[in-house]
Amino acid sequence: MTAYELISKKRDGHELSDEEIAFIIDNFTQDNLPDYQMSAFLMAVFFQGMNDRETMSLTRSMLESGDIVDLNEIPGIKVDKHSTGGVGDKVSIVLAPIVAAAGVPVPMISGRGLGHTGGTLDKLESIPGFRVDYSIAEYKEKIAKIGVCLIGQTPTLVPADKKMYALRDVTATIQAIPLITGSIMSKKLAEGIDALVLDVKTGKGAFMQTYDKSVELAKKLIAVGEQFGKPTIAYITNMNEPLGNKIGNWLEIEECIDALHGHGPEDLMEITHQLSGAMIYLGGKADSIEQGVSISKEIIQSGKAYQKFLEIVDEQNGDMTYIQSPEKYKKAKFISEIKAGQSGYIQSMDALEIGLTSVSLGAGRQKSDDIIDPETGIVLHKKIGRQIDSDETIITIHTNKENVIERAKQRLLKSVRISDAPVNNDRLVIEKLDKNSI
């Protein structure tokens, strides 16, 4: 067996055996298969795809490239959530305390932001003192103690993915469904879950821009999860406008605090309760997803979610006083308002462009070693469907860089379309998929 033969085989549309896939992944991870052969292989997979068995096999080889966390000694059904990422998507930070407060342990290993979408870790780290770099042993201790822990990838979990992702990122092979599936599922399976809820975004600000591709990805993710014996539910949700009103790290934490106090924006709460409800159901603490959603809402109303969040912040070395008094957080140097300029109804908002603009303000990374300004970002005062007057402020920007303000304002104004006629926004949660859908 040689890498050349396996590249040719996939290139010609043939199915690879488990041994052949393991040969590629193992040798690549151990630096025995050069990047230039791997990138040719990845591009061949982009064009020829992989069937469910191959995708399962890819996921297993990636998973087994490193350590796999064993949470069996912690009682309960451990459930995590994964989102394919969107602009303003802060759901994890509201959902994790809700689900943990419902008695379902939440092992959550998250990523950082790159490109137009932010990362949960960056948002959490905007809380002074908050640490996400705990060891696996500490991660297990914290889940056992308070039912939840939110950390970043460790070098020993799925090293294959780290190497593959870096190569895919520079060779235009990110957007291949079997590779996305292997990457997401190997990381989730490595963190010690028993069940999984997925939020597969669709639309302009999403990773998968078309509905069909989003459904295809969701089905592959469910197929792999179920084959590993982990019940998996996926929601297809709309990412045609940013989620919630705030984009930027600390700004999003502020919005999460509001949400935990019961004052979250409608769209954020709809998705949060839906996903939390499914997690509470999969965690065995509700008889149906609907009941799970009711429990989720009660946990917010009762203040238990907020209390759990304070517990998380405290346990992960964060300064709780900023959660209790968010107004004391340092503000960005320049805060500038954008007026609508015309009356009417907001017809569309370009989530991708808004995400990219927030990066230009300091809220994200263009390169992986860029430093983030946690207090910068964008506040959307109006969302799709809302009526506006021409002199009304629709957006506020927060930045420390004076020279980017004018360009950012132009981009944001262009990213919002205003219509004379009333507009109905699209449904937010489009579809639920589970093992019966595949």
Next chain:
Amino acid sequence: MTAYELISKKRDGHELSDEEIAFIIDNFTQDNLPDYQMSAFLMAVFFQGMNDRETMSLTRSMLESGDIVDLNEIPGIKVDKHSTGGVGDKVSIVLAPIVAAAGVPVPMISGRGLGHTGGTLDKLESIPGFRVDYSIAEYKEKIAKIGVCLIGQTPTLVPADKKMYALRDVTATIQAIPLITGSIMSKKLAEGIDALVLDVKTGKGAFMQTYDKSVELAKKLIAVGEQFGKPTIAYITNMNEPLGNKIGNWLEIEECIDALHGHGPEDLMEITHQLSGAMIYLGGKADSIEQGVSISKEIIQSGKAYQKFLEIVDEQNGDMTYIQSPEKYKKAKFISEIKAGQSGYIQSMDALEIGLTSVSLGAGRQKSDDIIDPETGIVLHKKIGRQIDSDETIITIHTNKENVIERAKQRLLKSVRISDAPVNNDRLVIEKLDKNSI
């Protein structure tokens, strides 16, 4: 413009501009574009192809990556031949002296053997003293003096191809028609030709195994040649059995000497005269290809081709006495005969397998730094369609390695199929294509 954007663009099936193709080729040649991005790009080209304009642009960028030989000071229309390579294909060595003797200058830069096909340079170097490593200045001098020179690639001609070919060879991206076209045509255009004749092989022992693919390649080659203002004629020829009776470096030179004396095997001579005729026509020394073919035959009959070959050998430092008395050449240590084992008619011969077996005997390279035994190889006493008796010798093998003999005999016997019923062989020269065909 970034490599990432151009990989994505080609991956998604869009046409690349001249500037974009030049960006890729120039940066790769100058080591500013890493191998892993180039291999992803090459695989994207494998799947999405390139139109005629892109292929032309690719060829031009490759051509301009190095020096271009200028033969304008040499009078006459300079014509070369290129073959996509086959087992036992020694046509260049018979054809070059014929065409030069007809008064058409032949600038011929050839390659070495790798895999199952031999290389013209290796065959020529089996003549004691023969040199193929002349500088471009010496190459020009020799063409001016005797009308022909046969040398190897120099490092300054088409460096882009050298680097690209090495990468394609290990990433399963050889078989992409635009890339093959760019590789062949950039090298031929760099050597100083005014016109070109192509021999595109098809069938089991060929680079392009299907007829349709061979025609597609021939058309692309013609399109590029004509766009560069170089009249180009292509023949599709059959490679279902080896060409001629001898395979192996000095064995093939022996067969060429016979051919130059007018005793060449029928199939070898048919292709040689057809291609020589086309070259003589393109070189302005005949009014039609048919007349060119007649001239080619006369030049063999009159002994002028043999005389020109002696002149070439002498000019390129070879020992003419071996051409005059080939029997004095050292023989391989082990010469072993293979009997048919059954009576009947030869139905098929697996040229690919015969080529690979000749490599195992010492006649070729498995790796690019392997050393060739010039006196080793295979002699086929019977070809497709010939009637044979079971105790008749059909093949003789020549090798210096005793331990490979038994395995080679088994492989060769298996590569020949014998039928009870008479067999008609396929037509050798299948089709002629020129600018009116594209």
